[in-house]
Amino acid sequence: METPTPTQTATPTPTPTPTPTFSAPLYRLAVFDEGQWQFDALPQAAAYHEGVAIPLLLRIDNALPGDAYLLTIRYTCEGFDLLTAYDHDTGSEPALASGGPVSATADSAVQIPDDQGTDADDGTAGSLSLWGGSFIAIGALLPSSPCTDEKSLSVSLLASADTLFVMWAVQLSDAASNSDLPLRLVVQLPDGDELSFEIEPATIAPAQP
Numbered sequence: 478m479e480t481p482t483p484t485q486t487a488t489p490t491p492t493p494t495p496t497p498t499f500s501a502p503l504y505r506l507a508v509f510d511e512g513q514w515q516f517d518a519l520p521q522a523a524a525y526h527e528g529v530a531i532p533l534l535l536r537i538d539n540a541l542p543g544d545a546y547l548l549t550i551r552y553t554c555e556g557f558d559l560l561t562a563y564d565h566d567t568g569s570e571p572a573l574a575s576g577g578p579v580s581a582t583a584d585s586a587v588q589i590p591d592d593q594g595t596d597a598d599d600g601t602a603g604s605l606s607l608w609g610g611s612f613i614a615i616g617a618l619l620p621s622s623p624c625t626d627e628k629s630l631s632v633s634l635l636a637s638a639d640t641l642f643v644m645w646a647v648q649l650s651d652a653a654s655n656s657d658l659p660l661r662l663v664v665q666l667p668d669g670d671e672l673s674f675e676i677e678p679a680t681i682a683p684a685q686p
Contacts, residue, residue, distance in 0.1 A: 557653070560630060
């Protein structure tokens with residue numbers, strides 16, 4: 478009697494575990510104009526008055542909760558007086574506008590340090606506001622001496638959501654329209670890239686009475 482040949486059983490091949498994929502953070506800088514956030518170039522028709530604080534928004538998409546992000550804000554001294562709170566002249570309207578956090582209640586806020594090189598911010602308690610995370614630290618406004626070129630401010634934040642909204646404002650000086658060069662603000666990102674916007678002095682109107 479022949480011995481039956483054993484039937485071979487196929488060994489199951491384990492299904493490989495997919496490797497998680499993470500998208501790099503997407504940074505976008507917007508300026509608030511005529512009731513909405515402008516994420517592209519500043520509209521040609523945009524016009525601001527001297528002495529007005531212009532709200533700004535840095536939106537970070539694809540943020541990784543638990544990660545820290547270091548940002549540096551730089552602005553030209555000629556034409557811009559200081560950094561201040563986003564709602565300095567506009568109330569909560571920028572926070573509620575489409576493209577922003579759509580909430581007037583920030584998750585975190587940090588006071589902007591006094592600029593030792595000017596008295597323009599005396600009596601002004603400006604702040605940065607953040608939705609989707611918390612502030613870790615904020616540096617001093619540099620240089621501490623009277624500014625001849627530009628000021629810089631470094632701030633670090635911790636993400637608790639995958640979209641972050643950082644909001645503040647930059648105030649035009651009372652003589653911004655007399656500037657020789659475009660007024661420029663830059664946000665330096667953690668990877669070294671920069672986002673910026675410029676305003677031509679010719680588009681700035683005298684302060685409203």
